Amino acid sequence: MIKIGLIREGKTPPDTRVALTPTQCADVLQFYSGQIEIVAEPSVTRCFPDAEYIKAGVNMQDNLEDCDVIFGIKEVKIEHLIPNKIFFFFSHTKKKQPYNQPLMHALIEKKVRMIDYEALTYEDGARILGFGVFAGVVGAHNGLMTYGKKTRMFSLIPAHACKDMDEMLKQYRYVKLPPVKIAVTGSGRVTAGILEIMHHWDIESVEPEDFLVKEYDYPVYTLLKGAALYENKNTGAYSRDDFHHNPEQYQCKFLPFTKAADILMNGIYWDKSIPRLFEKSDVANPEFRIKIMADITCDEDGSVPINLGSSTIADPVYGIDRNTIEKVAPFQNDKDIIDVMAVDNLPNELPRDASEHFGEHIIKYILPELLKEKSDILDRATICKDGKLTTPFEYLSDYAYPVK
Ligand SMILES: NC(=O)c1ccc[n+]([C@@H]2O[C@H](COP(=O)([O-])OP(=O)(O)OC[C@H]3O[C@@H](n4cnc5c(N)ncnc54)[C@H](O)[C@@H]3O)[C@@H](O)[C@H]2O)c1
Known part of the structure; x- marks a missing residue:
């Protein structure tokens, strides 16, 4: 059983989009019954209110520590990173963006497996999902x-x-x-x-x-x-x-x-x-x-x-x-x-439609990969894991590793 957590967006101003809409959560819970569980952190800014998630069978949880995989949209705040978990989000670190260097250091230190949506590609490099x-x-x-x-x-x-x-x-x-x-x-x-x-x-x-x-x-x-x-x-x-x-x-x-x-x-x-x-x-x-x-x-x-x-x-x-x-x-x-x-x-500007479109791709292309023992797609999109950059992202070394 994989437990997925939908994080509350932490940026200011907050991003109102989400990786799975309430209706999509309800569908996933039914289709993957016994294989996937979904919970969400309560949020007053998400474009779908908490009540819609609760109605869809998604429990609200203030703490996502017991989740295996956490889905966000924008950069996760350092204090919200949970050590050794799998996080999916748009990290904006692939071009060594200076403003996200502290986040990259924290991902390494906390041994998070960070999978960047932007790096989810087919073998030829074409991107699988995006807004x-x-x-x-x-x-x-x-x-x-x-x-x-x-x-x-x-x-x-x-x-x-x-x-x-x-x-x-x-x-x-x-x-x-x-x-x-x-x-x-x-x-x-x-x-x-x-x-x-x-x-x-x-x-x-x-x-x-x-x-x-x-x-x-x-x-x-x-x-x-x-x-x-x-x-x-x-x-x-x-x-x-x-x-x-x-x-x-x-x-x-x-x-x-x-x-x-x-x-x-x-x-x-x-x-x-x-x-x-x-x-x-x-x-x-x-x-x-x-x-x-x-x-x-x-x-x-x-x-x-x-x-x-x-x-x-x-x-x-x-x-x-x-x-x-x-x-x-x-x-x-x-x-x-x-x-x-x-x-x-x-x-x-159209967060509900955009989230729905994005969620359809998550369901079709990403959830089946999560359930596999080994996924080339997820491996290719993993920027760091176990406190280290993965091989394709070693070019980020001087940016990602904190200076001791
Ligand atoms: N303003 C916004 O809110 C917003 C939102 C999303 C994307 N964007 C920007 O819009 C642009 C296009 O995004 P998209 O989602 O259509 O991208 P995409 O990945 O869907 O398509 C990019 C296209 O460019 C081509 N391409 C890919 N790599 C290339 C390279 N190295 N050199 C030349 N061409 C290449 C690809 O063949 C593809 O057809 C990006 O710069 C993105 O940052 C802006």
Whole structure:
């Protein structure tokens, strides 16, 4: 019998998402009767109230010491780590994030087996689960909400003020979009979420070559990924594997789209070795047409170089003066101001839907692995165990081991 504990999120402000919803817990308890037990720490901030868990047959426990496995979402507070237990959460330690070094030291000292959701991958490295789809959904919604507000054409209720995604989508019925042109970038979960919103609005998809030269009398989007976005500097070719391994040998082909699109919805994977979509200096060009950037990828000074830092769910958009690259008030119907949406915790705007989606993947892909004697998937995603880093994560040694 495996006893699973759902931890109370400890960050401030607290994350309201959870790894398994009450209904999912009830299903799991029934399906895995005699094999899996689930308890939860009481929480006043979780998006599903304690009463719903109790009704689903999940006992509330103030202390998770008797659990075998603990599921959280965000970084667990050091004082909440229980020695020698298995913890699942998004640790944000894989890139040696300095702010999580004390947490990493504590995981080692307390001999916790830490399994990072982000490291749960198939053999080829593709990720098994994540909240990206909801980041794309909410980010695209925010992008269009910003367009409506900036142009004074329509207004939308923000996702976080809606009961759930259904309520958010229902608003679209009453709004007819003008012939706006949207460039969508990326190929992963975030982009899948953006495309879901494009479909809900019935926005027509067009080929990149047509998007560059044509105007339409209805709203359109074009999807830019892979060979449509990058080319090898020497050969002009694109190979996915080669690009992933040698991104510095590639250049980005996005610049012409800055002159053809009204809105950018950015969902690419990006790190410092990957070329940016454009440079800061490009935005002052009078031909630069994009007026709204929903930077869902959201790296400060990253693929969208006029991302001047993350914004918040409460205040999601800032303006950027095209000439000075300084922050100004958003939603001004002014051709010299580009509005940037740079919220970095978008799935939190729809926590119930996002948790449900995440929980479905936990049930389908992770619970069966937990019940196995040995799981390659869980082994690959284990960053540390028994007070040591696992072999694939030894590159974290200078970061993870406390200096004696
Ligand atoms: N703003 C937010 O709230 C929020 C939330 C979730 C994700 N994000 C960000 O959005 C971005 C995309 O996330 P996702 O969930 O779609 O990711 P994903 O893992 O689902 O997809 C990433 C895509 O990028 C490609 N890729 C993977 N490794 C690559 C590499 N080394 N070089 C180039 N391409 C690579 C993959 O082929 C895949 O198609 C990430 O940067 C993520 O941090 C933001």
